[in-house]
Amino acid sequence: EVQLVQSGAEVKKPGESVKISCKTSGYSFTNYWITWIRQMPGKGLEWMGRIDPTDSYTDYNPSFQGHFTMSIDKSVSTAYLQRSSLKASDTAISYCARHLWENWSEDSWGQGTLLTVSS
Amino acid sequence: QPALTQPASVSGSPGQSITISCTGTSSDIGGYDYVSWYQQHPGKAPILIIYDVSNRPSGVSDRFSASKSDNTASLTISGLRTEDEADYYCSSYTNTRIFEVFGGGTKVTVL
Numbered sequence: 001e002v003q004l005v006q007s008g009a010e011v012k013k014p015g016e017s018v019k020i021s022c023k024t025s026g027y028s029f030t031n032y033w034i035t036w037i038r039q040m041p042g043k044g045l046e047w048m049g050r051i052d053p054t055d056s057y058t059d060y061n062p063s064f065q066g067h068f069t070m071s072i073d074k075s076v077s078t079a080y081l082q083r084s085s086l087k088a089s090d091t092a093i094s095y096c097a098r099h100l101w102e103n104w105s106e107d108s109w110g111q112g113t114l115l116t117v118s119s
Numbered sequence: 120q121p122a123l124t125q126p127a128s129v130s131g132s133p134g135q136s137i138t139i140s141c142t143g144t145s146s147d148i149g150g151y152d153y154v155s156w157y158q159q160h161p162g163k164a165p166i167l168i169i170y171d172v173s174n175r176p177s178g179v180s181d182r183f184s185a186s187k188s189d190n191t192a193s194l195t196i197s198g199l200r201t202e203d204e205a206d207y208y209c210s211s212y213t214n215t216r217i218f219e220v221f222g223g224g225t226k227v228t229v230l
Contacts, residue, residue, distance in 0.1 A: 061217050
């Protein structure tokens with residue numbers, strides 16, 4: 001069974017950093033890209049970017065580039081999303097998802113990680 | 120501002136059919152057959168229910184069907200059930216630097 005399990009909710013203060021993990025199982029990790037998607041409170045889905053687990057090649061949504069960093073640890077089949085200098089406007093749920101190249105969709109999703117940034 | 124335009128809400132009675140539209144441009148929906156639809160219940164992660172414009176993943180009810188015409192994709196839910204109450208998002212490949220765009224989401228209410 002394909003599974004993507006994300007790290008738990010985080011509460012941070014402005015200016016702090018956070019690193020969210022997405023541990024995968026049930027498939028060959030390097031055969032599928034990982035997509036990161038943001039959902040702000042009460043809002044829709046936004047494509048943040050994607051990373052190739054084979055070589056850590058990344059594509060970022062220009063709106064997010066410079067604000068977040070995606071990374072991979074192949075040894076533990078895990079993807080990461082890191083953000084420094086947090087602001088209150090970073091409060092959102094981040095989802096990781098497995099990307100299917102052949103039909104450009106995300107067929108399996110993590111449960112989401114809620115990041116709350118508040119002083 | 121979401122790249123793809125969806126109605127904010129659609130409602131119907133149990134057993135009825137409803138259709139959700141998703142309008143884009145020739146850079147996304149109109150140019151490629153890479154349209155997907157996702158269902159999201161409150162507090163849950165989205166689930167893929169349609170890919171490649173009109174294909175259903177294994178396990179998805181055949182009450183969900185979808186199509187595309189020019190720059191607009193559509194999702195139809197037939198035989199509406201209470202468990203269909205959820206938010207629905209369309210997405211598409213785009214030939215811009217963003218690569219993938221989503222609609223703003225449509226809240227489906229079963230009356």
